[in-house]
Amino acid sequence: MYGERGKDFIEVHHVKPLSALKEAAEINPDTDLVPLCANCHRMVHRRKDDVLGIDELKGLINNVSVKK
Numbered sequence: 001m002y003g004e005r006g007k008d009f010i011e012v013h014h015v016k017p018l019s020a021l022k023e024a025a026e027i028n029p030d031t032d033l034v035p036l037c038a039n040c041h042r043m044v045h046r047r048k049d050d051v052l053g054i055d056e057l058k059g060l061i062n063n064v065s066v067k068k
Contacts, residue, residue: 010035013044017051 002009013034014027027033034054036044043060044052052060 011038011041012036013041013054015054 013036015032015034036057040057040061044054044057046052
């Protein structure tokens with residue numbers, strides 16, 4: 001969508017929020033991180049007391065797509 005400007009750019013979402021870790025932990029990029037665009041990442045964290053899971057985010061996106 002953003003052409004050359006957006007090439008190779010992505011944000012990374014921690015499946016388990018870093019703030020929830022009580023001590024240092026090893027992060028497995030294959031299971032603990034999810035690449036998201038900045039807008040999707042912001043929507044996941046929009047409500048601090050109600051962080052969305054990736055499946056919930058997908059549901060919101062699919063709902064919007066269906067309604068159009």
